[in-house]
Amino acid sequence: MAPVPRVTGSKLLVQIGDGASPEVFQHDCLINTKRGVQFTSETNETIMPDCANPEDPAWKSVTKDGLQATISGAGMLYSASLAEWWAWYNGDNAKNVRFNVTPAGYWQGAFKLTQFEVTADGNKETATTNSTLVSDGPVTWTANP
Template sequence: MTAVPRVTGSKLLVQIGNGANPEVFDHDCLINTKRGVQFSSEKTESIMPDCDNPDDPAWKSVSKDGFQATISGAGMLYAASLGDWWDWYNSDDAKNVRFNVTPAGYWQGAFKLTDFEVTADGNKDTATTTVTIVSDGAVVWVPVP
């Protein structure tokens, strides 16, 4: 039996492009504990009637109408980059983002920062952040050769 190679959380990195030419992607320390990516699709559903047995329950047919990727991240507040994230949230600008899965490859596309939260549970607790970044157009998978 071949064991599945383990991919740890530290191998999942949200890397944000700097907009330069050539563009450089770097992981910001603001996302330092939790990160994930979710892919979803808008759909249209139709009930396909059974012409031979019209009283029986029928199967649904699904057509995909649109795709979206949502990256979520969280961590201890990294104050050094707080201003950059705040500026991104306050704009309608998309940034090129990679969700890197080392050693397999990465998903890449333009993303907008749609949710940004800074919290702490108590006076002595460490402040934390959570972010949600939503795709603005196509997202592609780039495998490592």
């Protein structure tokens, strides 16, 4: 049996597009310790009665109604990025973002910055950030060749 190849955290990169044509995607050092992507869906449920056995509990049927991706990131405060991230949070604009999983490929879509936090636990502790990006439209997967 062949072992599963490891993908380390350094191979997961949140890359933000610069809006140019062609667009260039760069990893921002503000997200430098934790990063993740979560996919969720809104659903509608329908109880499907069993006509042959109406006394029995009926099974639910689930229909997906809406899809969403959420990227979370955290790290030590990278002050060079603060002004750009603050402007992104303060506006309603989406930026094209890639969640790169090297060497497999990447998810890409438009994302809005919906949560941005800067904290420190004490006077001598390193300041940290937490951020949440929520998809604004479809997210696609592109496999690396």
